[in-house]
Amino acid sequence: MSRFARFPLFLFVLVILCAPAWAAIDERIMLPMTDGVRLDTRVARPDTGSWPVVLYRTPYYELDGSDVSGYVNNNACAVLQNCRGRFNSEGENLPFIADGWGEHKDGLDTVNWILLQSWCDGKICTVGGSARGITQNMLAGADPPGICAQYISAATANMYFGTVTIGGAFRYEMVHNWLVGQGFDPSALQMFVEHSSYDSFWEGFNMTARQYLRNYAVMNEGGWYDCFQQANIDNFVTIRQSGGPIAKEHAKLVISATNHGGTQTGAFHFPPSALGVPSQYSQTQMLAHYIKDVNNGFENLPRVAYYMMGDLATPGAPGNEWRYADDWPVPATNASFYLHSDETLSTAPPGKDGFSITYAYDPTNPVPTVGGANLTIEKGNYDQRTVESLPDVILFETDPLPVPVEVTGRIWVYLYASSDALDTDFTAKLTDVYPDGTSVIICDGIRRARFRDSYTDPQPMTPGDIYRFEIDLWSTANVFNEGHQIRVAISSSNYPRFEPNPNTGAVFMLEDPNMVVANNTLYMDSVHPSAIVLPLTGPDSNHNGIPDILDQSPPNPEGVPVFGSAVAALFILLLARRRLGAAA
Numbered sequence: 001m002s003r004f005a006r007f008p009l010f011l012f013v014l015v016i017l018c019a020p021a022w023a024a025i026d027e028r029i030m031l032p033m034t035d036g037v038r039l040d041t042r043v044a045r046p047d048t049g050s051w052p053v054v055l056y057r058t059p060y061y062e063l064d065g066s067d068v069s070g071y072v073n074n075n076a077c078a079v080l081q082n083c084r085g086r087f088n089s090e091g092e093n094l095p096f097i098a099d100g101w102g103e104h105k106d107g108l109d110t111v112n113w114i115l116l117q118s119w120c121d122g123k124i125c126t127v128g129g130s131a132r133g134i135t136q137n138m139l140a141g142a143d144p145p146g147i148c149a150q151y152i153s154a155a156t157a158n159m160y161f162g163t164v165t166i167g168g169a170f171r172y173e174m175v176h177n178w179l180v181g182q183g184f185d186p187s188a189l190q191m192f193v194e195h196s197s198y199d200s201f202w203e204g205f206n207m208t209a210r211q212y213l214r215n216y217a218v219m220n221e222g223g224w225y226d227c228f229q230q231a232n233i234d235n236f237v238t239i240r241q242s243g244g245p246i247a248k249e250h251a252k253l254v255i256s257a258t259n260h261g262g263t264q265t266g267a268f269h270f271p272p273s274a275l276g277v278p279s280q281y282s283q284t285q286m287l288a289h290y291i292k293d294v295n296n297g298f299e300n301l302p303r304v305a306y307y308m309m310g311d312l313a314t315p316g317a318p319g320n321e322w323r324y325a326d327d328w329p330v331p332a333t334n335a336s337f338y339l340h341s342d343e344t345l346s347t348a349p350p351g352k353d354g355f356s357i358t359y360a361y362d363p364t365n366p367v368p369t370v371g372g373a374n375l376t377i378e379k380g381n382y383d384q385r386t387v388e389s390l391p392d393v394i395l396f397e398t399d400p401l402p403v404p405v406e407v408t409g410r411i412w413v414y415l416y417a418s419s420d421a422l423d424t425d426f427t428a429k430l431t432d433v434y435p436d437g438t439s440v441i442i443c444d445g446i447r448r449a450r451f452r453d454s455y456t457d458p459q460p461m462t463p464g465d466i467y468r469f470e471i472d473l474w475s476t477a478n479v480f481n482e483g484h485q486i487r488v489a490i491s492s493s494n495y496p497r498f499e500p501n502p503n504t505g506a507v508f509m510l511e512d513p514n515m516v517v518a519n520n521t522l523y524m525d526s527v528h529p530s531a532i533v534l535p536l537t538g539p540d541s542n543h544n545g546i547p548d549i550l551d552q553s554p555p556n557p558e559g560v561p562v563f564g565s566a567v568a569a570l571f572i573l574l575l576a577r578r579r580l581g582a583a584a
Helices: 009-013 106-115 131-140 157-165 172-181 185-191 205-211 230-243 247-250 281-292 567-582
Strands: 024-032 037-048 049-058 077-082 120-129 147-153 217-225 253-258 304-309 320-323 333-339 356-361 394-397 404-419 425-433 441-448 468-480 485-491 518-523 531-536
Touching: 024 106, 037 106, 049 106, 049 281, 077 106, 077 518, 106 120, 106 131, 106 281, 120 131, 120 281, 131 147, 131 205, 147 281, 157 172, 157 230, 172 185, 172 356, 205 230, 217 230, 217 247, 217 281, 217 468, 230 253, 230 468, 304 404, 304 441, 304 468, 333 485, 394 567, 404 441
Parallel strands: 049 077, 049 120, 120 147, 147 217, 217 253, 253 304
Antiparallel strands: 024 037, 037 077, 304 320, 333 531, 356 518, 394 485, 404 468, 404 518, 404 531, 425 441, 425 485, 441 468
């Protein structure tokens, strides 16, 4: 989670406003927690008076004098701390186990200690991204006093669904690679493997169920290709739903076009304006407002700022601009694009005949990961053609679009499938296909078959039985330009993004190295209407001109949603006219 490895070094200077520095004290202490374990902690503060405090807790890099030597002016104090077991901090070297509301509450102990110090005026703001953002969310779950704001970048508030698994599949490159690369105790990986289902262990890492404890301003900032993309959004949405009155009113969400690391790689580069947080939403502006009561208009900004992606090869193409909204998701019409046996994708419902496609998934030869929302491997909007040609990747695509199609919100695939194995995976990927054939990944997802109905009570498949799988592709905001095609790729692996399913019934390959080939069948007929559901929006520009007819209803959980508005009818009509013109 390297994006923010040295995150505070320049931001603390900016965050606390540009005021003349005066004599500062730089202290390093081993701060005892309630169980006696001591954490390496640095405090930089003015030598007189009481001030707001900016708290930054990290599992990365050993703290040294240079870390705090420029932070302090006459506006605030800075407290930096290494998490339990990291570098000079004592205790078990396991990630996040003591940062929340469990047996050990290191974040809460630290906040309580700060509030007792004469140099603290009673206001504390927490900052940091990635793992440092997770420590903030975990702290919030312990109901700490004195917190007036949190600026959380690229992080999760729900470790099971936001970090360790997606759709019940183990996020191998993210979790395994990060734990090993950061030198955590080897038992950390085993700890996660032992809890493959959602159980009471994971409830201790699920802040989204404790949002009612938050009653202060929270910023959630991330990117469309960030490995915590949906987690950022979910944190905002659940705060808006169940947070305290101040949190509900003052929560904000910013989504840029970046990946985890604040950079970009892939088939095309976004303009520089797409990569950072709009200046009015910056950490500097937020903290100045909430810890120093600066009247800079921060609280009156729209709650949501998101970058609308688009065609990056055509100058003047629609999209490629920042949009603003007062809530998320934005109003949208949920439209079903059905998978057909001729490998087309259209709004026309499938026929009555029993159409199906079967492919062999071999876990010893999984489909390679090529970009996407990853952490430790290549990430971003990569061209997928190198993997789309594989025999176990089934493609479905629309005709070239007669008009731009704007999609904003969460993407779901409802897939009807069977297997001759006890367990397997089904993956889905949404891509934007350019006229030259470049197939740019927009978002993707996976569902482990044993978790098709429940993440708490997994059940094996009955070979040959047909099941309905809901595959969460997370969210996006993208304009598929005129002449482009919308493509969906279905398969059963995406490695090393996800650990391959051994198809034996074992939850993780780590548990069972024996693997078998699964013959998986996709169904697409009137009884089994496999489809991708796209939330259609626009055309609008910067929150102007949104049609009143847009339907805000979520997808029907009991079936595949269908078009429900004049926007949908217009889209079908345009496609029909195009086909009739071609036939003439």
